Structures are given as C-alpha cells and as structure tokens.
Amino acid sequence: MTAKRVPPAQLAPQLRDAITRLNRRVRQARPVGDLTVTQLSALTSLNLAGALTPRELADVERVQPPTMTKIVAKLEERGLVQRTPHPTDGRQVILAATEGGRAVLDQFERARNEWLASRLAALSEEERDTLRRAADILQAIARA
C-alpha cells in the first residue's frame, strides 16, 4: 500500500463527484421535520460557535445580513434561538441557541448520521481509517 502519484487535475473531478453525490444522499436522509435546510444550517453554526452576532452568523453562513435577519426571526418564533443585547455595544445583538434549539439539532443530527453510520459499519477497519484521514484533510481544505 505505497502512495501512488495522483495528479491533482485528475483527482479533482473524481473527488468532487464523490462528494456531491454523497452530499445529495445524506441530505435526502432527513426527517420530515418542520425546519428548512437554511434554518437548520444556521442553527447548527450558531450552536457550534456558542454565541454570535447576526453579522457574524451571516458571514459564517455566507449570506447577507438582511437574509440572516429573516432566518433568525423564524428560529426565534419557534423558540430555538434567543436574542440578548450586547453588554457594551448598543448596536449589536447576541444570538444563542436555546435548550429547545439544541434538542431539535440533536434529533436531526441523529437521523442524518444513522444512514451514513450504517454504511460505514459495513466497511473494513482499514477503509474507515482511510476515510478518517481523508475527513481531516477535507476539513482543512474547506476551512482554507
């Protein structure tokens, strides 16, 4: 199992294809829950970060501030997100997931992971290790 030389130009389309296809599959495996993909994504980011201003959350989600205003409004309606004033800056607002928001996230997360986890369970230890290392590399690329 020596490392074979892999030209990037050849690997790129192959990897991209694998990722987009798998992404579609994972997305299809979601509960009929009443949260839209956009709302779920924002809530996830917010929960991961702990607390963010609307601007920061918009940047994370790669969305314009007015768009985030609406998304947050819907999440707040359902009591999944809490809005508190910034301690020193009167312009800003602090957003955080509520207990209920975290509960909803857990539920979605579990349903999504189940499908993929069952596939992974069918692989060999070695294949899973390859995927683990690949996941690290891919996360680094995505973050860059």
Next chain:
Amino acid sequence: MTAKRVPPAQLAPQLRDAITRLNRRVRQARPVGDLTVTQLSALTSLNLAGALTPRELADVERVQPPTMTKIVAKLEERGLVQRTPHPTDGRQVILAATEGGRAVLDQFERARNEWLASRLAALSEEERDTLRRAADILQAIARA
C-alpha cells in the same frame, strides 16, 4: 501508519461535516456567470440525457412540472436550450441543450475543478493518495 480503530458512529458526523462544508465551498467557486444552481443542474441533466421532455426532466431533477416550465423558459431565453415539437405526439415537446448550452457547461465545469485542483496541488503525495482511496470508497457508498 497502522489503521486505527474507528467506530462508525464517531466517524459519521466527522465525515458528514467535512463533506457538507467542502460541498458548499465547491459550489461557491463558480464563475460570476448568470446561471443559477437550479438552471445549471437542469442543463447538466439535459445534456447528459441528450434530449428529454419537460416531464422527464422534471422527474430527473425531482421537481414538479410547473417548476420545470419556468426553469426551461429561462434557459431558452438565453439560447442554451432548444425546444422542438414531438414528431408524433402533439402534446409533448422535446428539449435539448444547444451548442451554446454545452459551451457554458464546459466552462462551469472547468472553473469548479480548478478551485479544488489548486487546493489539492498544495497537499503531499501521500495526502492525495489518501483522498483518492477515500473517493473510491465514498463513490461506492453513494451508489449503494
């Protein structure tokens, strides 16, 4: 570099996170082109299939027929799709990508791969090999 034991329940979220994030990044790396993701997807499917009726294309894209009517109308406006009457059935219409449509597809495809390829080029040979093996495994999972 021995294979470490990786429980599927732990790998699944990590891998899913890596994939969804990378997928977002790849999608964002599109030319400022005036085509939306939806339009691009429909055009791609149409090009792959060669020729389809609106109904068939709607099924492929998992969209309702009226939605496809609008998408096709926009693509037709730009001269990327051609509409010809069905030879025997007066109700139906045959859709096909024009030469211009195929040219646009090529251009998008290239731009998307370029972004990823440049990231891959910065990795070590060994890392690229890990990704190549991972891509094979992931494609198999997605296909299942």
Next chain:
DNA sequence: CCAGGCTCATTAGTTAAGCTAACGAGTGTG
C-alpha cells in the same frame, strides 16, 4: 467635546425557485 463618518441590524422591495390547483390542447380507447 461634538460633528461627521462609520458599523450594526433591520425594513422595503425585487428576483428565483419551489409548491398546488386549474385549464386547454391533444391522445386514445370502450
């Protein structure tokens, strides 16, 4: 020390993308 410029969040208004319901033209069969 305060006037002007900047930042933050929101509001207003537009466009795209999805849906269901309904309709008109065309097909085909009992």
Next chain:
DNA sequence: CACACTCGTTAGCTTAACTAATGAGCCTGG
C-alpha cells in the same frame, strides 16, 4: 365518437436570497 386521461402551461402562493436605504449607536479628529 364521447369521455377520460396526459402533457404542458398559467395563475397564485410561500420561502429564500439579493441590493438599497434607514435609523440607532459608536468613535475619532479637529
């Protein structure tokens, strides 16, 4: 050949994204 069914489209609604503009609050240079 009348009637039911299919195909594509139109009409009207919802959600999600955008840009432009607004109002509140902050901060700094003269």
